[in-house]
Amino acid sequence: MILNYIWIGFILIAFVIACIQCFVFGKTDIFMEVMQAGFGSAKTGFEISIGLTGMLSLWLGILKIGDRGGAINILSRMVAPFFSKIFPEIPKGHPAMGSIFMNMSANMLGLDNAATPLGLKAMKELQELNPKKEEASNPMIMFLVLNTAGLMLVPISILTFRQQRGAVNPADVFLPILIATFCAALTGLITVAIIQKINLFNRTIVLTLGGLISIIGGLIYALSQLPKEDISKYSNFAAYFILFSILVSFIAMALRNKTNVYDSFIDGAKEGFQVAIGIVPYLIAILVAIAMFRTSGAMDYLLEGVKYAVALSGVNTDFVEALPTALMKPLSGSGARGMMVDAMTVHGADSFVGRLSCIIQGSTDTTFFILAVYFGSVNIKNTRYALACGLFADFVGITAAILLGYLFFH
Secondary structure, three states: OHHHHHHHHHHHHHHHHHHHHHHOOOOOOHHHHHHHHHHHHHHHHHHHHHHHHHHHHHHHHHHHHHHHHOHHHHHHHHHHHHHHHHOOOOOOOOHHHHHHHHHHHHHHOOOHHHHHHHHHHHHHHHHHHOOOOOEOOHHHHHHHHHHHHOOOOOOHHHHHHHHHOOOOOHHHHHHHHHHHHHHHHHHHHHHHHHHOOOOOOOHHHHHHHHHHHHHHHHHHHHHHOOOHHHHHHHHHHHHHHHHHHHHHHHHHHHHHOOOOHHHHHHHHHHHHHHHHHHOHHHHHHHHHHHHHHHHOOHHHHHHHHHHHHHHHOOOOOHHHHHHHHHHHOOOOHHHHHHHHHHHHHHHOOOOHHHHHHHHHHHHOOOHHHHHHHHHHHOOOOEOOOHHHHHHHHHHHHHHHHHHHHHHHHO
16 A cells, blocks of 8 residues: 555656646656656566566575475574564464564575565464454564564675676675664664563573674674775675575585475475566566656655755765665665665666665665555554554664765765
8 A cells, every 4th residue: 555655656746847847947858758767667677577586586496495404494493592582472382483483584585575475474373372363462563573674694686686787796785784684673673672571681682682793793893994895805705605505504404304405496496486577567666656756857856855954964965865765665675676776777786876775775674564464464453563663673774774885885
C-alpha cells in the first residue's frame, strides 16, 4: 500500500513539475524527455533483473547445500544460547528458532528476497505461541526489529549492482556496510531489550555483543590508520575471502554427511531463478517512476532545498545527493534499490555519491514493508512499539552510513 502511494506520487509530481517547466519556463520538450527517460529505465530495469538471476541462483543453491548438508543446523545450535536469552518466551527447541535463524542467515548473506518466505514462516510459528492473536508478542517485536535493522554480512546484491554499473572494485563498500548495519542491528536489539526488560548484562549476551563490538571497533580503528587506497584493497580481500569460505565450508559439511551436493545446489538455484524473475516488474516500476521524477526536475528541486538547509548549518553537503536512497529505504526495498542504481548511473559507481548510496542501501532494511507484510501475514493489528524501534534503528544505521562514507571515501 505504501509503495502504491509512493509510485503514484512520483509520477504525479513529475507531471506537475513538467507542466511548470513547459508552461512557465518554456521548456516544450520536457514531456518527451520524461517519457523517453521512463522507456529507457524500463529497459535498464529488465537488464538489471536478468543480470541478478545468476547471482541469486548461485547463493540460493549454496544455501540449499548448507541446509541439507547440516551446516545451517550446526550454526543454529551455535547461536541457540544467545537466541534463548533475547527470545526468552520461545520454548527451547521450538521450530521458530530455526526459522528465525534461517531468515537472519539469508539477510546476512544479502538475500533479502530469499529471507522473506523464511520470515513469514517464522512469524507463523511465533503466532502459534502468541496468547493475544491480534497483538504483537514480545518475540515477534524483537524478531521484526532485528529484521528491519537488517544485519548484512555479505551484501551480495549490492556488490552485483556495483559490478554491473562498472565499479572498479565492487567490494570496496563491504566493510562500511558491515559496520553501519551492525550499528543499526545493535541499536534495535538494545532498544527492544530495554523495553522488554531483557537483562543485557547476562553473561551470554555480554560476551556475544562484546565480541562483536570488539571486532567491529578493531576494524574501524585499523582501517582509519590506513591510506584510503589501501582501505579499498583490504575491503575487497575480506569480502571475497568470506564468500569463498562460506561456499567451501557448506560443501565440506555436505560431503561429510553424504549429501548430494550437486542436486541440492540445482534445487536451490531453481528457487533463485524464480526469485530473480519475480522482482522484474517491481524494479522496472520503481526505476521508471524515479526516472520520470528526476528528468522532470523534481529531484533537483528537492535536493537543492535539502542542500540549502544543510548548508545553513555549515555542514558539508556532498552527501545530499545520496539522500533519496536514505529517504526511500524505510519505505521500500525495491524503491531504495532503484534510488541506489539511479545514483550510480547518474554520478558513477565509484563516485562518493554512488558509493554512499550503496552503503546506505546496506545499512538497514525496509521497516514499513517488513512490518506490513510480516504482521499482515498473521493478522496482527496492534504492532505496539515495533515501528518506533524499527525507525530508530534505521536512523542510527543511516547516520552511521553517512559518517562512514566520509571516513572511507571522501
